[in-house]
Amino acid sequence: MKIVTIVGTRPEIIKMAPVLAQMEKDDIDNILIHTGQHYDYEMSQQFFLDLELKKPEYNIEVGSNSHGKQTALMIEKIEDILKIEKPHIVLVQGDTNAVLAGAITASKMHIPVGHVEAGLRSYDKTMPEEINRQIADVCSAMFFVPTEESAINLLFENIDPNKIFITGNTIVDACIRHLKIAERKSNILSKLGITGDLLTLTMHRAENVDDPERLKNIVDALLDLKNITVIFPVHPRTLKNLKKFGLYNKLESVSHIKLIKPIGYLDFLLLLSKSKVVMTDSGGLQEEAITLNVPCITLRYNTERPETVTAGGNILVGAEKERILDAFNKICNDLGIYNKMKNAKNPFGDGNSSDNILKSILVAKKSDKLKISI
Ligand code: UD1
Ligand code: UDP
Structure with a gap:
């Protein structure tokens, strides 16, 4: 089982950190691509240190640019990498340009896309993020939604319910895991x-x-x-x-x-x-x-x-x-x-989201379901 994960900005690094840690723990062959959309030390590298993440196998170093140029460069480079790595699934997270580029590229190469934090909708298409997340969901094969509400959004878009997994949000995993460390280490x-x-x-x-x-x-x-x-x-x-x-x-x-x-x-x-x-x-x-x-x-x-x-x-x-x-x-x-x-109740799960995501992928792989979407 080989998984390629794509991140590009601060929130993607933070929210994929628990999934990456779980992959390491479960000894899953995993390759990390950083698009380099965020590149300042305090927007990127700092999080690799704080969250004890491995150095990405690939850094595309796309940098800052217009949406078109940035996304185009990412698509070109991600395609080259996926040709070499040939993963069983590509994971993208959230709604940034990396998600758009990763989802389009992998799906056109007939590689299943797993969208972490799928199904969110503001229906405000003046926001680049709304366009990114809607297109990513069109391209995805597995939808890891944080809540029932997000699942319902996808059902209204005629997504096959068998491909929707209510996993909670990996941010809860990150918060729970790192708050204790923060209380010990941060001054x-x-x-x-x-x-x-x-x-x-x-x-x-x-x-x-x-x-x-x-x-x-x-x-x-x-x-x-x-x-x-x-x-x-x-x-x-x-x-x-x-x-x-x-x-x-x-x-x-x-x-x-x-x-x-x-x-x-x-x-x-x-x-x-x-x-x-x-x-x-x-x-x-x-x-x-x-x-x-x-x-x-x-x-x-x-x-x-x-x-x-x-x-x-x-x-x-x-x-x-x-x-x-x-x-x-x-x-x-x-x-x-x-x-x-x-005292509002947290709707985003109990901190086991990364485990839920990886278990769903392993089950899909075992039962050959990852191939259905190709
Ligand atoms: C991006 C995401 C947004 C996400 C946010 C997280 C898209 C379309 N937007 O927005 O969804 O919520 O990241 O923070 O993907 N810059 C630097 N150093 C850096 C990165 C950026 O100086 O390391 C400056 C550049 O001038 C750049 C500007 O910030 O033009 C905006 O960066 P960009 O990555 O385009 O968008 P964000 O606003 O960070
Ligand atoms: N964050 C951080 N340091 C900061 C500001 C934010 O670690 O100085 C974290 C914050 O805890 C959250 C993430 O960055 O997990 C949010 O990123 P951002 O607001 O850039 O993106 P968004 O979530 O809106 O996509």
Whole structure:
């Protein structure tokens, strides 16, 4: 049994880490391709160290570029690698350009694609991620969905139910496994001198940070937050745009906001677990927040993770100053709301997602089902 796994960005490395670890443990022949879409030390290599991952067998070093050029280069290189490696299955995770490139390439070569975190839908096709995840699901042979809701999305798209596996989300595996290590190893709280209530903030969505007006609205809200320390590890896309739109200096000028470089997974997990509230437009953070019982304010108008909202752990506020401040004030000043959000039930499984995924693949291989999709 040979499995090729493709990753390219920070969240894919984190979310595939438990699956890669399980493959090593089960002695499965596995080859790792890094597309190199994220390449800064703090967006890539740092996670290989923190998560104790092997060096990828291949790094395509695609770097930053327009979607077309980036995806085209990945397709060309992945095809060359798959010709050499001839795996039984290719695993992709999530909704990045690596998922699009990997799924298209493997399926055209008649190699089954396993989509980890399949079935998520925002139905917002202005987001590149929605296009990527829909196309990946068209190309996939095995669908590892985190929740029943995601399975239902696929059933509505006439996907064969026998190919859908409700596995939970591998982020829960990563959180559970690494939080204990983080508590032992990370000194991020003392390093940042944090006392009192803490808000962890991340944002990087193109629709927020590439739009000067939306980014300014969010920044204006952040400047008005009271009685909290905001730790903001700034994503490179966001850093570039905050500077371009003249907003970086504003954030730097107030004492309650600390701007830092993106941090490693152990530091980030510890920070998150000690936060009173998280504010984000990240997909992974919406999942981690509910896993770690931290109320989440999401800086988006929709989410492909609606389970977090229905469970009561997440509020969508878009990019509007008043809505952001209103949500923040309610969480901080109304203990009933705070407790309700904090105690929301995690919909993403119990931390055995990677095991569930690999078991499903092994069963499919044994019963020759992997070939059906070819
Ligand atoms: C990508 C994914 C997004 C995911 C996010 C995780 C796509 C379409 N987007 O968005 O779904 O949520 O990663 O963080 O696949 N840059 C650096 N150093 C790096 C990487 C990027 O400086 O190591 C800068 C470059 O200026 C680049 C910009 O950030 O142009 C955006 O990077 P890119 O990989 O295109 O998109 P992300 O916003 O990171
Ligand atoms: N993360 C991290 N360090 C940081 C910021 C985020 O380790 O400084 C982790 C976070 O715990 C989560 C993942 O990065 O697991 C989310 O990545 P991102 O927000 O870039 O992508 P998305 O989940 O939106 O695709």
